Amino acid sequence: MTTFLDIDHVSKIFPLAAGGRYIALHDVSLQIHQGEFVSLIGHSGCGKSTLLNMVAGLDLPTEGRVTLEEQEIRRPGPDRMVVFQNYSLLPWKTVRQNITLAIDSALKHLPRGERRSIAEHHIDLVSLRAAADKYPAQLSGGMKQRVAIARALALRPKVLLLDEPFGALDALTRGNLQEQLMQICQENHVTCLMVTHDVDEALLLSDRVVMLTNGPSAEIGQILDVPIPRPRHRLDVVNHPSYYTLRNQIIAFLDQQKRSKQLKRQTVAAA
């Protein structure tokens, strides 16, 4: 398989208000294949969202570059649609209007009728037919996130970027949505990059789990292949013989990161 999305020696440095600089990410390289589902996992503040934003083009790398199909990413675009953690639906538009706004602006080249049918198809895809004319304020968190996913998928993005998409949802809703997302991605061969801090979510959905060390100067600590066959179902995944070994590896990594952070803090305090 050829490289589809290439994060090539990327560093991100933020200038600080007081002068000086904060190195958020240091020399991160990651290649993602077409149709692959990759998760970024790490403690909060490790720069995983920053990395996602650079793929989205909402942020630019200070060093290195990100390329998609050998085109350097310099600005945001609908081919790298983002599903934001807080849904980011426009509250003055109904479910249908939110989705059609995205389709109308990103897929201008298609005839009007086709754009309408894409919208309707994706409303059905996330089972929101009954809520199509409701405003976001009238929807539950899970339904809002389904709208955001439908809006993103409707644009046929080359890469779907998910920024802790299920973080704000209750466990039951989260489980259902994870399975739905997995199924949709599988059927449509969507390439996904997801930021999460949920170990089980990462294992359930991903082909590879990328673990980031704690910032500042966060790097890729370890990359874990998840050899569980697809199509996956939650129970099959949990019962897979390698599941707990994989899970323990990730948790051990995260624990070790936490300890080294505490250790650093203690050293600083002692000094």
Place this chain on the structure above:
Amino acid sequence: MMKILTSTAALLLFLAIWQILCSGDKPSLPPPLRVIWDTRVLILDPFFNHGGTDKGLFWHILASLQRVIVGFSLAAIVGVAVGVLIGTSRFIYDALDPLFQVLRTVPPLAWLPISLAVFRNNEPSAIFVIFITAIWPIVINTAVGVQQIPQDYKNVAKVLKLSRWEYVTNVLLPATVPYVFTGLRIGIGLSWLAIVAAEMLIGGVGIGFFIWDAWNSSLMSEIILALVYVGIVGLLLDKLVAFAGKLCVPGGQDL
């Protein structure tokens, strides 16, 4: 329902105390029943028109309302446009904000001599006073509304590559509407405050002039009646703008 009962009771109590306090011999203010008796002609026939400034209260209030509507509409149009402009550009905001902060504290009537000097005519001067009084809260609230557009919405617009026009109509304006209406509500209230004062000085038909005229004729009851009307109209204007705001704010946003 309970609220209406308690507020009615409070009002009656207030009127009763007023009636008792002012019922002595030659009180400085007429008691409420006296006011109603003295002004029964004005209350029963607000539509008479004997020419000149000798008109029913309806015509006076209408004249004042017309001035407010013209001045306030101009302020709304210019205010929202300027507000969007300074809200979108940090540079323009930094340049103009100090100036606006000074100008908005100038009392409405202080503008009257200047506008009289410029327009040399009472009518446009009064309208200008309304305009300049109402515009600051509209400008400032609109600018804040534009600045407060959540980063999330801007990110969505960027990822979708919305054109400038698509962004303005789909994101900027709807996101700013609640703030605009906050400004408009403050603006209409200030306009109504200002017109009564301005009309006392410029004369002609208008509720402000009516009050001043009544004072010069020592008709205290008429003044009190006019004040009640001014209060009620002010309240209705405020409710009207709030209602328009509810209609304009789409999709279950709070005003």
